[in-house]
Amino acid sequence: MTDPLIFDGHNDLLLRLHNRDVSPGKDGFQGDGGQQIDLTKARHGGFGGGFFAIYVPDVVSIDMRDEMSSDSYDLPLSQEISWSEAAPVALSQAAILYQLERDGALKICRSTNDIRSCLANGVMAAVLHMEGAEAIDPDFHVLEVLYQAGLRSLGPVWSRPTRFGHGVPFRFPGSPDTGPGLTADGKRLVQRCNQLGVMIDLSHLNEAGFWDVAELSDAPLVATHSNAHALTPHSRNLTDRQLHAIRDSDGMVGLNFAVAFLREDGRMDADTPLDRMLRHIDHLITQLGEDRVGFGSDFDGATVPKDIETVAGLPALRTALRQHGINDDLLKKLCHGNWLRVLDATWGDL
Numbered sequence: 001m002t003d004p005l006i007f008d009g010h011n012d013l014l015l016r017l018h019n020r021d022v023s024p025g026k027d028g029f030q031g032d033g034g035q036q037i038d039l040t041k042a043r044h045g046g047f048g049g050g051f052f053a054i055y056v057p058d059v060v061s062i063d064m065r066d067e068m069s070s071d072s073y074d075l076p077l078s079q080e081i082s083w084s085e086a087a088p089v090a091l092s093q094a095a096i097l098y099q100l101e102r103d104g105a106l107k108i109c110r111s112t113n114d115i116r117s118c119l120a121n122g123v124m125a126a127v128l129h130m131e132g133a134e135a136i137d138p139d140f141h142v143l144e145v146l147y148q149a150g151l152r153s154l155g156p157v158w159s160r161p162t163r164f165g166h167g168v169p170f171r172f173p174g175s176p177d178t179g180p181g182l183t184a185d186g187k188r189l190v191q192r193c194n195q196l197g198v199m200i201d202l203s204h205l206n207e208a209g210f211w212d213v214a215e216l217s218d219a220p221l222v223a224t225h226s227n228a229h230a231l232t233p234h235s236r237n238l239t240d241r242q243l244h245a246i247r248d249s250d251g252m253v254g255l256n257f258a259v260a261f262l263r264e265d266g267r268m269d270a271d272t273p274l275d276r277m278l279r280h281i282d283h284l285i286t287q288l289g290e291d292r293v294g295f296g297s298d299f300d301g302a303t304v305p306k307d308i309e310t311v312a313g314l315p316a317l318r319t320a321l322r323q324h325g326i327n328d329d330l331l332k333k334l335c336h337g338n339w340l341r342v343l344d345a346t347w348g349d350l
Contacts, residue, residue, distance in 0.1 A: 254296020
């Protein structure tokens with residue numbers, strides 16, 4: 001059950017490798033370094049690749065698993081991290097991805113043709129993504145350099161604020177309508193990303209920022225790893241009104257595997273049946289259409305259902321989807337076809 005291959009909207013492997021200070025070769029990726037993604041697990045699970053996030057860790061130290069196991073919560077976040085602090089961390093994580101490519105572990109993809117070639121030839125496809133744009137300077141010099149180096153997707157914020165906008169907190173129950181939207185620099189960033197063909201990720205933006213992007217952007221609206229607020233009233237999830245805007249732009253949403261965004265009680269509990277994922281997929285398909293839903297696992301950054309656990313467990317998801325009545329054509333769209341469609345529309349003939 002490793003077919004069709006899954007191309008995934010979000011993982012945090014680069015942060016894991018960066019934080020563990022290990023070689024991204026044999027110990028960290030090509031062997032079993034203990035993370036949710038490595039080459040052996042990917043082969044067993046039919047994981048074809050996805051968006052590899054650069055993320056600068058929050059300076060507030062909290063045990064998210066413990067805090068998000070309560071009936072309600074509102075996690076503290078740090079204030080804005082300066083460009084001078086963020087840039088070295090971001091470049092270090094980007095360098096890890098380049099090293100993985102030099103080692104022959106994956107290929108950094110700059111076009112959908114690159115991704116298609118990787119999927120066809122059994123090579124892990126990696127799209128360089130930035131989750132939170134703290135490392136981007138106000139003149140966009142870093143953006144220009146990283147674009148030339150392969151950056152093709154960017155979220156203006158993680159949940160803490162940046163010079164570009166405001167994110168949603170980890171709050172349950174909660175609404176994504178939590179404050180002001182994009183700053184003037186954030187609006188300029190959206191326009192420059194449109195010009196370059198860099199996809200804008202809406203997943204951590206608050207609702208006001210979401211609507212600012214919807215008004216400004218000439219590209220499909222995309223949330224790489226988000227779920228349905230109607231089923232799980234977490235501030236990180238998208239309302240039906242937001243989903244309809246994504247549908248109307250011919251964009252898409254990648255289903256987040258993080259259990260706190262799947263469960264009705266918002267708890268971070270791995271003992272979460274796969275039918276919670278199926279309910280969100282059904283809702284997303286109903287609101288968006290079957291051409292606008294994919295996966296955005298958050299592997300190596302989240303607690304996922306224990307029946308999956310790592311990319312090696314992805315066959316269990318395919319089996320559950322088939323048993324749920326998902327036919328082969330729709331399964332292929334969910335696994336990678338819809339991501340290729342929306343990236344074709346966003347990137348053009350890169």
